[in-house]
Structures are given as structure tokens and as C-alpha cells.
Amino acid sequence: MQSIEHIRYISTNRHLPGTGFSEEVSFRQALFDGLAPDGGLYMPTTAPTLSSDEIVQFSGLSYSEVAFRILTKFLAEELALEVLEEICAAAYDFPILIETLDRETSLLYLDRGPTASFKDFAARFMALTMNAMKEKDELITVLVATSGDTGSAVGEAFCGMEGFRVVILYPEQEVSHIQRAQLERIGENVQTLRVDGQFDDCQRLVKQAFLDQNLASLNLTSSNSINVGRILPQIVYYFFGWANLAREGDQLIFSVPSGNFGNSLGCEFARRMGLPVERLILAVNDNDEFPQFLSSGAYISLSPSRQCISNAMNVGNPSNLARYFDLYEGHLFPDGTVGQTPELSAMKENLWSASISDEETRRTITRTFEQYNIMLDPHGAVGLAALQRYREKGFKGQAIVLETAHPGKFPDTVSSILGQSVEAPPSLVHMMKRPPSSDRLSCDYEQFRQYLLDQP
């Protein structure tokens, strides 16, 4: 019944004359490399396809079973099926809820994992897969620069896993107090560094460590969304949402609150694999470089990025845009310079994008609460507002909006908008009972290197 396709991973920079890495590597290598040797992002050579029968049959299956059936298509050559099945069951043991707002609009809640954001879906799968694929006696150091949600998701996913040390860097001034509490209460094999700087500084320190030959013995790896191991599990919930709401022949619209564009990329792959997607809406905050690009054809990244209340989406040059360019026959350099403009008309057929201001985000949170008694977090609110904008343009159709975090992760923001207190998700209540621990770091690379070498 299962057809196994031969899938390899290639760099988005493979075409670059002289410097491009043109080899095809295994998933395992792409997973542990993080970035390709030429600084490009790994892409699967092909998208495996599912028949409409296979997709329709997902209806009624558990999330972990759907995950297993989809991820098998990518990994059957590299992981034993029983192992993959166990990974999916262990990774997805929390509820995934769907709530209907009106006849045409539903919310898909991806916020019930251990750290209450959708980042749990990819982080848990990636940690378990790395654990299954690594050499037995190897000690691996996972470095994560985070603007809030990635760090805690990755830290919790690796917490207590033998053979891994995780070092998280976060900008002290740029995260909500709940996010900070989460980052500092993981413990065991996970160390948290409060960096006296911005998210960009954290990312710079991590990048520098990767290039540092003195750290070769630490087996550094990255779990930021540049890692293709984080993209594959994000394909699954689009199929799951569709199968629970649609019937054969239906096309659905997905609206995805977006920052680095890794989440939405899962939907782009899902469509290429056969999921009937009418339109993928990339909902962004004031960081509007992508909607500007779609309308003008000229890509101009923003630096520094604009600060908005949907803080996980304050990204002025989305790292996964290079993958979108690649899928549409273009090329984008990591610094945001365009090498080859992608096929804009094909892009516009599948993608739509809108920039939502903080004011509109607040209004959407208020309106949704008044109308449906549903509390959105600021990121999900950007997603719903973008869908509403899309409909104002005259487009019709049934839609799913992704709720990417629990409102209880942003209690100050949400309670000041609604004028009432916001309940914390159960996983956070549990976590707050643990003692906090973190170390302080300046933006100085030498100090960071010493820290990595000193404390195995």
C-alpha cells in the first residue's frame, strides 16, 4: 500500500557557481548539519504525494497516527517504521482542538503542548528523531537562539535526554515574563543564558560558534527553523485540520500567523503533496516585507525589525523565505539579497499576504471575545484579522486559522486589551513550580566560547 519515494536533501544555494554545495544528502545529515555547508537551507528533492483516498482516510484518526502516515513518506528509508510510530506517539500525546467560529471559519489550536505554542510540534519530533538517529556514545550540543517560544519548546523536548546538552540564548529585555519563566525553569541538561542584547545578538553568537573550529569537539547542532527537521512535522497539522473539517473535493484556505515562515512552509509542502488548499494566507504584523514583495515584486528586508505585540513574528528577513524562493524557481541569499526573482504569478496564485497593525490585532482580540467568548493570543489574532482582510477583498471559501500560542503566554498584553485576567494553560502552572536558573552573558563572543568549553 505504501509507496516509498527516494527523497534526498539539497541546498538552496546549490546553483551558486564555485561556492554552491551541489550534493544530495540524507535526512540524517541534513538534520544534524542544520545549515548546508554553503550556508544554504536544505530542501527535500521532491514532495511525496498522497492520493485523495489516503487523505480522506485521515478523518477520525488520532493526530499521532496522521503524523506517522505522512512522515513515513519522508523517512521510511532512514528510520524503522516501529521507531517512527513510537516517536509520533510520544511526541503528540497532547490535545489538538478545533473550534468553529462560524460556518466558514474554524480555529486550529496548536497551543496545548508542554510550552503552549506550536513550536512544541516540531521541537518534540526533532528531539526524538535526533535521539533515534545519533550515534550511541556521541554527546551533542544543541544551540538555540530564541526570541521567546522556540527556546522553551526545544529545551523541554530535550530535557532529560541522555547524550544531549542544550544551551539556550535569549535576549533579556525582549521576552514576556512568562516566556522568561519558561526559559529559566527547564533544568537538567538544559542551560539558559540571558543575553544582555537583542535577539540578533543571540543569533550572531550562535552562528559564530558554528564557524569556530575550537568548538568542533562539542558536536554543535542547531534547532532553529533553518533545520529541515523542524519543517517536516509542521506539514502534518494542515492535513489533520483538513481531514477533520472538509470532505472529498473541498478546498480550504489556511491563515498562518507568520514570522520566519517555517510554519506556513508546512502548508506549502502539504499542498504540493496533494492537500486541496485554496489559498495560503501569510499573516504578518508590521513587518510587512513579504506582502510588499508580493505586490511590488521587489524584496526589501527590514532591519532592524519592527516591534509588535505579536513578538514571535517580529522578523524583518524571514529565514525560510529562501525556501519559498527555491520552490518558485528563485534564489535568495541569507542576507536578504535577491539572486533570482521567483515566479511571482505562480506565487500569487497560491499565496496571499497581509500586514496587520497592533491596533487591528487588539481590535480583533476584543471583537472575537465579545462575539464568540474566545480569547485569542496576539499571534492568532493577526491570523484571523488577515483572513478577514482577505474576505473583504471579495474572496470566498471555508478557512482554518492557526492559533499558534496560548493567550496565557502573553497575560499582560491580553489582559490589558480585554480588561480581565487571563488564565494560564495547565502546563505552565506545573512548570512555575520548578526553581528558576540561568546564567548571564554579555554580547562578547569570547565569553560565550569559554562558557561552552567550561561547562560540559
Ligand SMILES: *Cc1c(COP(=O)(O)O)cnc(C)c1O
Ligand atoms: C514562532 C511563532 C510564530 C511564527 O512562526 P514562523 O514559523 O516563524 O513563521 C507565530 N506565532 C507564535 C506564537 C510563534 O511562537
